[in-house]
Amino acid sequence: MSRLRIFGSRLLGFFWKCSDAENLDTELRAHLDALTEENIRRGMDSEEAQYAPRREFGGVEQTKETYREQRGLPFVDTLLQDLRFALRLLAKKPGFALVAILTLAVGIGATSAVFSVVDRILFRSLPYPQDDRLVSFGVMAPFDSREFVLGPDFVDWRVRQEPFESITAVEPGSVDCDVAEQNPARLNCGQADAAFLPTFRIHPILGRNFTREEDRPNAPRVALLSYGLWRSRFAGDPQIVGKNISLDGKPALIIGVLPADFEMPTLARADLLVPLALDESTGRGPDARQRIIRTFARLKPAITLTKAAAMLQPLYQESLNYVPVQFRKEVSLRLRSLRDRQVGDSSTASWILLGAVISVLLVACTNVANLLLARATGRQRELAVRAALGASRKRLIRQTLTESLLLGILGGLAGCWIAYLLLGFFVSIAPDGIPRLQQAALDLRVLGFTLGISLVAGILFGLAPAARQPEPDLLAGKESRATARNFLRQALITAQIAVSLVLLAGAGLLLRSLWKLQTVPLGMDTQSIVAAQIDLAEYRYPQAPQQLEFFRQLESRLARLPGVSALGLSDSLPPSGGMQATFLSSIEIPGKPPFAEGTGGMIGYRYVTPDYFSVLGIRLVSGRAFRTEDLAANTNPVILSEALAKRLLADADPVGKSIFFRNRNTWRTVIGVAADVKNSGLTVAADPEFYLPWKPDPDGYFRQGHLLLRTPQNPQALERWVRSEVAAVDPTVPVKIETMSQRVGKLADRPRFNAILLSIFAAMGVLLAAIGMYGVVGFLVAQQTREIGVRMALGATPQGILRLVLSSVARWTISGAVLGLFGAWLCARLLESLLFQVRAHDPMLLALALVILLAVAFLAAWLPARRAMRVDPMVALRYE
Amino acid sequence: MNPPRGEVLQGTLDLIVLKTLDALGPLHGYGIAQRIQQVSEDLLKLNQGTLYPALLRLEQRGWISSKWGVSDNKRKAKYYSLTRSGRKQLAAEAESWERMAGIIARLLGAEGA
Numbered sequence: 001m002s003r004l005r006i007f008g009s010r011l012l013g014f015f016w017k018c019s020d021a022e023n024l025d026t027e028l029r030a031h032l033d034a035l036t037e038e039n040i041r042r043g044m045d046s047e048e049a050q051y052a053p054r055r056e057f058g059g060v061e062q063t064k065e066t067y068r069e070q071r072g073l074p075f076v077d078t079l080l081q082d083l084r085f086a087l088r089l090l091a092k093k094p095g096f097a098l099v100a101i102l103t104l105a106v107g108i109g110a111t112s113a114v115f116s117v118v119d120r121i122l123f124r125s126l127p128y129p130q131d132d133r134l135v136s137f138g139v140m141a142p143f144d145s146r147e148f149v150l151g152p153d154f155v156d157w158r159v160r161q162e163p164f165e166s167i168t169a170v171e172p173g174s175v176d177c178d179v180a181e182q183n184p185a186r187l188n189c190g191q192a193d194a195a196f197l198p199t200f201r202i203h204p205i206l207g208r209n210f211t212r213e214e215d216r217p218n219a220p221r222v223a224l225l226s227y228g229l230w231r232s233r234f235a236g237d238p239q240i241v242g243k244n245i246s247l248d249g250k251p252a253l254i255i256g257v258l259p260a261d262f263e264m265p266t267l268a269r270a271d272l273l274v275p276l277a278l279d280e281s282t283g284r285g286p287d288a289r290q291r292i293i294r295t296f297a298r299l300k301p302a303i304t305l306t307k308a309a310a311m312l313q314p315l316y317q318e319s320l321n322y323v324p325v326q327f328r329k330e331v332s333l334r335l336r337s338l339r340d341r342q343v344g345d346s347s348t349a350s351w352i353l354l355g356a357v358i359s360v361l362l363v364a365c366t367n368v369a370n371l372l373l374a375r376a377t378g379r380q381r382e383l384a385v386r387a388a389l390g391a392s393r394k395r396l397i398r399q400t401l402t403e404s405l406l407l408g409i410l411g412g413l414a415g416c417w418i419a420y421l422l423l424g425f426f427v428s429i430a431p432d433g434i435p436r437l438q439q440a441a442l443d444l445r446v447l448g449f450t451l452g453i454s455l456v457a458g459i460l461f462g463l464a465p466a467a468r469q470p471e472p473d474l475l476a477g478k479e480s481r482a483t484a485r486n487f488l489r490q491a492l493i494t495a496q497i498a499v500s501l502v503l504l505a506g507a508g509l510l511l512r513s514l515w516k517l518q519t520v521p522l523g524m525d526t527q528s529i530v531a532a533q534i535d536l537a538e539y540r541y542p543q544a545p546q547q548l549e550f551f552r553q554l555e556s557r558l559a560r561l562p563g564v565s566a567l568g569l570s571d572s573l574p575p576s577g578g579m580q581a582t583f584l585s586s587i588e589i590p591g592k593p594p595f596a597e598g599t600g601g602m603i604g605y606r607y608v609t610p611d612y613f614s615v616l617g618i619r620l621v622s623g624r625a626f627r628t629e630d631l632a633a634n635t636n637p638v639i640l641s642e643a644l645a646k647r648l649l650a651d652a653d654p655v656g657k658s659i660f661f662r663n664r665n666t667w668r669t670v671i672g673v674a675a676d677v678k679n680s681g682l683t684v685a686a687d688p689e690f691y692l693p694w695k696p697d698p699d700g701y702f703r704q705g706h707l708l709l710r711t712p713q714n715p716q717a718l719e720r721w722v723r724s725e726v727a728a729v730d731p732t733v734p735v736k737i738e739t740m741s742q743r744v745g746k747l748a749d750r751p752r753f754n755a756i757l758l759s760i761f762a763a764m765g766v767l768l769a770a771i772g773m774y775g776v777v778g779f780l781v782a783q784q785t786r787e788i789g790v791r792m793a794l795g796a797t798p799q800g801i802l803r804l805v806l807s808s809v810a811r812w813t814i815s816g817a818v819l820g821l822f823g824a825w826l827c828a829r830l831l832e833s834l835l836f837q838v839r840a841h842d843p844m845l846l847a848l849a850l851v852i853l854l855a856v857a858f859l860a861a862w863l864p865a866r867r868a869m870r871v872d873p874m875v876a877l878r879y880e
Numbered sequence: 881m882n883p884p885r886g887e888v889l890q891g892t893l894d895l896i897v898l899k900t901l902d903a904l905g906p907l908h909g910y911g912i913a914q915r916i917q918q919v920s921e922d923l924l925k926l927n928q929g930t931l932y933p934a935l936l937r938l939e940q941r942g943w944i945s946s947k948w949g950v951s952d953n954k955r956k957a958k959y960y961s962l963t964r965s966g967r968k969q970l971a972a973e974a975e976s977w978e979r980m981a982g983i984i985a986r987l988l989g990a991e992g993a
Binding site for chain 2: 023030059
């Protein structure tokens, strides 16, 4: 209480300092005057009477000093004084201040922004309690890139497995579902079994999970709403549980609302969660329609991943008995943590970006350290004067510390701003499929961490000069022999050059790889083609005839549009994957033995209209494309891709041959061979595929269609026309319109994102290193002005002086470059998995990076070194 | 809050100032100094300058209050007077001082005997 009172009174004293000082003066003067009068009254002579009181009183100034210290807040006073001084110093050298603050800001900003992105991917816990115990497991097979389990196996394993507390099944990917009532919308429904929410320990914020009974085929339909959908579509209605909505044209009961941070473990979008409704009676025979599902589980305590995998082995081996023989060698059991499954291939790129940005931060810290060191050396005399005038060592350290902290804080604030801008930029250029990028936000922890690093760097190097007792010699105008510190500075420059070279080499590799990727031949012409993708809702178009009829109507309408020179239709589009597929072993050629072993891998196929090949400019190597007569019901033509033809028939011409498709029990006649088209991404060679005519087919499935319109006009102009034609056929059908070039460009999004980011960091690194070089050389030249003057007076030529300065620069630069080459060689290995058609150790790229870096370093050194040439010996000798 | 023991001299000055104000009523700094010299019969060599920080300290603790006034010889002077909590403090401090003095006296007496 009393302590508080004292503080309050001190605080008042702090603010009313001025009037208070006057008051004290008056009071003390009155006291002294009274003493003097008293002395005179006692008969002292007037001169003595003036001095005696001072003796009696003690030091007036000391009293005032003690009084002041007690009166206000001396700590704050000193702080303000130091801050004012530091600000004055910064304002006096705005160049120094700007460079130091910018450097810090760039380092802090870039690191914070990148860390905010990768933090979500690599470090932040998933939105499930005890997420480290969650795993994904299943079978890896050639036709899927992720582990899966077949429905009957799941039903069996669920009962017999031992390593898990519980296991749950989720539908792969997201399923379209339509919500009707007032305004129809196409949403994404997640499907999961009744054990899903308990396994992930997710608790609905309203209502309940669905029961085992509701999670059966043909059970009354129920759904849980996502938080977002509940807020947006149902205005957060607290009475929503128990109401019915129309889902895919049928009523469904809302039984609960999911929490706001809910997400599917597959990361698929889910506006609603509906029961998986797995048919548990499905048999294991080859004819049963076994459902493919993703399985997740929560490990029992004290069971590791390896142990769990070992415990699952017997179950897995048993399930292999039901797998067709040719499969067995191509499948394996996979068990991995949920995080590993979600992060997938983002992890390498994330680590690389994180490494790159930490390198930038290192270069930035080195720069600030260098700047502060240089300035400190220049201020040694000032510190010596202060010490001589009675400043304690503690006081000097405190002052330098305040200055460094001020720089750190200003840099940190600017850094926050840069981080904010950069993060927005990253999110805007980021491709789809980087997990959780949309949620990435600037994080106080991250900002605090990076700010901390730069402050520590600033403090360490800012303190260096004050920590040593200033040498009295400095007062006499003698230069201190700061050789040790010069060495430190040069070592810092060497490190900067090395780190920048590594960054530059890495960026070079990614850029080169990106360029290769963008110019890779696709096997088709994507210029001036507009692609309209249409997905028909299953409940509105349940059968192939209705689906085909829809597309027939739409095709004839679009063909009449002005500006459409050619029109093709297919159920899938290159160059991304995702087409229907069958096993190579199911295709048989008369006279050739069927595949003895294995499945032979997956062969994709598409249904296409006759004009598909001409619209996309796909060349026919032999034979012909489909014609209208091939659309008749009694013909069974097929067109092979060149790769498939080679695979099936080696060099023989397949045109005219008949091929048996075992799993459909049909004979088809080969009428042509089409040139290969990139069909599973840009980075790998074209997979073999075949084409079937777009017409009714027992196995045909025409819910998805891609209409290709070749137009000589601006493709954007066509978009509106296409939309209105689609709406004219069925206004509830959504359509996605892109140009083919856009579709292809998207495939390079991920590499482009990585390359752009790494290039930005490399540019930052090189720029910062150049600034550092400029600063240090400039400082050295200024420090050696007298020496240079003496040399010139003794007959050195300006060119000789330039050589002298640059030769020492060359020493640090070359040692940095050697270190950097070594580092780049090592780091290139890490990049290998991100590269396309570029060798990780490409000597040309490395040489290019080296040349760029050396040129920049030389320029940065040459600009201040020129000043050394212009030193006037007379001025230099009188310099001190 | 009692001032920590050990700062005997400082504590003593506080006690002296409080007692002086209690005995003579409102007084300015010079008056307090004179009174201390007088009472101690110049045995206590007071550095008069130290009086002012002490006065400030007492005021910050709320034991005395100050007011500007005019002195006997028509000068502007700051008058200090004891507050209620100051009076309490004086009583407490006097008591503790006497107790301490008693203890010391007994101790020294025992030594002598």
